Amino acid sequence: MKSIVMILFLPFRVLAGNQVSGILFNIFKKYPWLNIILSFLFAFVTILIVNRG
């Protein structure tokens, strides 16, 4: 039972775990300009989608 529950919740456990967040945290700490690129992309894509609609 325990292992079935564990498998069912696996994606959430992985995402909420230390590894994924740790890797992402280190990436953003090492390359802070990624925030700027992502924000730029977000603004660009949002404007494209809204204008297309």
Next chain:
Amino acid sequence: MPEITFKLIIEFYLLFVFALFVFRFVTSSKRLIAITTVFAFIYLLSVFVYMLELPILIVFFDYVLYWIPLVYVIVIVPDMRLAIDLAWKKQTKKDDFEMGSDQTKLQIYDAVVHLSNQKTGALITIEKHNTLDQYSERAVLLHSKVSKEILINIFTPLTPLHDGAVIIRGDEIVCAGAYYVLSENEKVESTMGSRHRAGLGISEVTDSLTIVVSEETGSISIAIEGILVRLSEKEKLMDYLNTFMK
């Protein structure tokens, strides 16, 4: 491709600044990244559900997606508060600040050692660059000279002011009975009570030094820059005061 107008540039600029603010906030701690990835995963799932046109799950996700932004904000409220406090810490940094004289250090030291020997709980915060006015405004203002006798009197059990913190600025006791937001640091020993958590809490959001005397053991701890150090010898307190109050 939309036509580039002045309005579009303004919209792009504001969207960019908003997104940058959110991204910088979300990527500032592992906890926030973990929470955000889980919520993003739920959104990703919903995209698949809508693409595959699964009727029952669409009804389910209609409700989930409606409430999820609110749930997300509720979950990250402690992090938002901490981020605002840290921004406030940077904003309220004074260039000119006064530190207490040698006489003040001696009075604080004598009072803390006495309270520790008597096993009387105490919480004394010494202000540095960041103003503690927001806490003193809600406490009982004293504006008296620092003296061993006053400090001992304030923390005497069953008196009205003994439960809160004393704030010291320069050679003056600004107030007594001040209350701080407790630290949520999970690494703090479970045996440490709310007084220690309060001391640690104020050290996380300001550059002050806080002396905590435990009423159970009489031990003296120092909270500074989000770290709580229990002093093995009472004499070390003077070294800390000398280093901090330079």
